[in-house]
Amino acid sequence: MKKTIIFAAIAAAIPALAQADVNLYGSLRAGVSVTKNSTNNYNSTFGVDDFGSRIGFKGSEDLGNGLKTIWQVETGFAMDGVAGSGSASGTFANRQSYVGIDGAYGKLRVGHLDDVLADTEATDNLYGPRRDGMGTNFPLYEATDLFSYGDSRFKNSVRYDSPTWNGFNLTLQYGAGESQAAGQMKQGDGYGLRLAYQNSGFFGAIANASKLNTKGGSNSTTNRLEGGYSANNLYLAASYQWLTTYGDASTLGLTPAPVAGGNKVENTTWSLNAAYTIGNFKPSIVYSKRGDAKIDGTRYSLGASQWAAAVDYTLSKNTLVQVGYGERKDNKDAQTVNKLAQEKSTLAWAMMKHNF
Secondary structure (H helix, E strand, O other): OHHHHHHHHHHHHHHHHHHHOEEEEEEEEEEEEEEEOHHHOOOOEEEEEEOOOEEEEEEEEEEEOOEEEEEEEEEEOOOOOOOOOHHHOOOOOOOOEEEEEEEOOEEEEEEEEEOOOOOOOOOOOOOOOOOOOOOOOOOOOOOOOOOOOOOOEEEEEEEEEOOOEOOEEEEEEEEOOOEOOOOOOOEOOEEEEEEEEEEOOEEEEEEEEEEEEEEOOEEEEEEEEEEEEEEOOEEEEEEEEEEEEEEOOOOOOOOOOOOOOOEEEEEEEEEEEEEEOEOOEEEEEEEEEEOOOEEOOEEOOOOEEEEEEEEEEEOOOOEEEEEEEEEEEEOHHHHHHOOOOOOEEEEEEEEEEEEO
8 A cells, every 4th residue: 555655656746857847967076186285294195085076956947938947956065075164064055056037138046156256267277176275276366365255156145147148248246244233334245246258269257246344334356357268179268366355464473564453455366277178188287376465555475376287088078087286386474374384385186077
């Protein structure tokens, strides 16, 4: 009797599942690496690592008249069994997750959404092990400045993406801080704006992500401009970022010490990336340089340089392996702030990625 009820329930559910348009997808990324940085006292340390694995569910429902409901729930996790923070925690929906509508006038979503800087990473095309806290093979514009942010997701977010008009598309985004202490300005609100263009292999974008009232009524702002070419097996890209952020730099050990309270940080970073596909192989290289930042108008040696080179080998439509090496060098004051005993950190890695 129980078996009959179960089979009847499954049979009844099959048509509903077919109409629901639910898709399971993911990316499994694991490999090995040798790191040499402050975490292991600058001893070359071998490890088995996760390289950003994730799994998700997404779907849509036709509402008629060219309009449809869209949704996604995505979770990052660590395949090496060592849970970390953020998207390595395994916490459900720790990556981009949303519900929204999509139609002829664009796409509107609500949830935990990629920010506009995360969509403006044309020079970031390599993989890295989660245990490499230095981010040795990633461009230095990715939240390495003092009090910087972005290249991740906005929580409590509403985001609009326009349709493409003559190669152009526009993104508007808001993230609610949901915090306001008594007698204080509202804290934590974020805004994003991005304009992109793509045509005949050429592409470009400019993006701004701002955090409101980070010092009184002053807002932190991060701007990024990028452009490049992707066609005929060739990939070339360049990025330039300029930012102004606010935070307390008086306790970071800098000389001369900034005045206690909210300090203004100004800096720039640029990056270059090139790759070329030859059959199943794709060699690529990235170089980036972060400038020596100004804090309240005084220049400090907070700069750094980074480079990494790798080769991809495509095994199938959904599977590839990547082998690479990278280095990062931090200037004197950057070493002080980040508590680095040496100037140079290195990373060598080999990983496999399978998408489904």
